[in-house]
Amino acid sequence: MxxxxxxxxxxxxxMVVTAExxxxxxxxxxxxxxxxxxxxxxxxxxxxxxxxxxxxxxGGTVTYFMTGPEGDKHQGWWRVLAVDAPRSLELEDGFADDxxxxxxxxxxxxxxxxxxxxxGLTRMVITTTFPSREAMDQxxxxxxxxxxxxxxxxxxxxxxx
Amino acid sequence: MVVGIxxxxxGEAERIDRLFHALADPTRxxxxxxxxxxxxxxxxxxxxxxxxxxxxxxxxxVLERAELVRKRRQGREQLVSGDIETLRSVxxxxxxxxxxxxxxxxxxxxxxxxxxxxxxxxxxxxxx
Numbered sequence: 001m002x003x004x005x006x007x008x009x010x011x012x013x014x015m016v017v018t019a020e021x022x023x024x025x026x027x028x029x030x031x032x033x034x035x036x037x038x039x040x041x042x043x044x045x046x047x048x049x050x051x052x053x054x055x056x057x058x059g060g061t062v063t064y065f066m067t068g069p070e071g072d073k074h075q076g077w078w079r080v081l082a083v084d085a086p087r088s089l090e091l092e093d094g095f096a097d098d099x100x101x102x103x104x105x106x107x108x109x110x111x112x113x114x115x116x117x118x119x120g121l122t123r124m125v126i127t128t129t130f131p132s133r134e135a136m137d138q139x140x141x142x143x144x145x146x147x148x149x150x151x152x153x154x155x156x157x158x159x160x161x
Numbered sequence: 162m163v164v165g166i167x168x169x170x171x172g173e174a175e176r177i178d179r180l181f182h183a184l185a186d187p188t189r190x191x192x193x194x195x196x197x198x199x200x201x202x203x204x205x206x207x208x209x210x211x212x213x214x215x216x217x218x219x220x221x222x223v224l225e226r227a228e229l230v231r232k233r234r235q236g237r238e239q240l241v242s243g244d245i246e247t248l249r250s251v252x253x254x255x256x257x258x259x260x261x262x263x264x265x266x267x268x269x270x271x272x273x274x275x276x277x278x279x280x281x282x283x284x285x286x287x288x289x
Contacts, residue, residue, distance in 0.1 A: 021273055028273070
C-alpha cells in the first residue's frame with residue numbers, strides 16, 4: 001500500500017491524501033499527463049473512464065466519460081487552473097450533462113496535486129476541497145447511488161458464477 | 162480534525178453482511194431504488210410487486226435492519242424512505258472520497274509496476 005497518510009478536515013471541507021511511489025517524478029506525472037494512462041486509473045473497473053479531450057494548460061479542459069455495467073455513460077470534466085509540469089496541477093473537477101456540457105446543478109470540487117522527489121521515491125499529495133456542506137451532501141447521495149450500482153454489479157457477477 | 166488510517170471499525174463486517182444480504186433480492190433492490198427518489202407508503206410499494214402486503218412489509222424490515230431504509234408512521238400508513246441520514250455526515254463523505262482515492266492510487270501502482278517490468282526487461286536484454 002503506497003497511501004501514506006489521509007487527513008480529513010471537515011471544518012475546512014478538505015481532504016489531503018499522501019502517497020509514495022517507487023518511480024521517478026516524471027514517470028508519476030505521466031499518469032496524469034498521458035490520457036491513455038489517466039483513463040486506466042481514474043474510473044473504477046466497473047466504471048472505466050474514456051478520456052475525450054485532454055489539454056493540460058491553464059484554462060484548458062479535460063473531458064471524459066465513464067461507462068457503467070449496463071452501458072450507462074456518466075460524463076465529467078476538469079478545468080485546469082494551474083500547471084507546473086512535472087510537479088503540480090490544480091483543477092476543478094465536475095460533472096457534465098449528456099452532451100458533455102458542464103452541469104451547473106451538480107457540485108464541483110477543487111483538486112491540487114503536487115509531486116516531489118523524496119530520497120529516491122516520488123511523493124504525491126492530493127488536496128481536495130469541497131465548495132460547501134450542501135455540495136458534500138449532494139455528492140453523498142450520488143455516491144450512495146453509485147455505490148449501490150457497483151454493489152449490484154458485483155452481486156450479479158456472483159450470482160452468474 | 163485529523164483522521165488517520167485505521168482498521169475497519171468493529172461491527173463493520175456484520176453491517177456489510179446485512180447490507181449484501183438485503184441487496185441480494187431483486188425486489189428489495191427495487192424498493193431501495195424507488196424510495197431513494199422519494200418516500201413511499203408500504204401499501205403503494207405492495208401494489209408494485211406481485212406479492213402480498215405482508216411479504217413487502219417483510220422485505221422493508223430486512224432493508225430497515227441493513228439501514229438502507231427508514232420507516233415512519235402517518236395515520237394508518239407506514240411511509241418508507243431511503244435512509245440517507247447517516248450518509249449525510251461529512252465524515253462519511255470523506256470516507257467515500259478516501260476509498261475512491263485509495264482505489265485510484267492502487268491502480269496507479271499497478272500501471273507503474275508494469276512499466277517497471279518493461280524497463281527491467283530492457284536493461285536485462287542490454288546486459289546480455
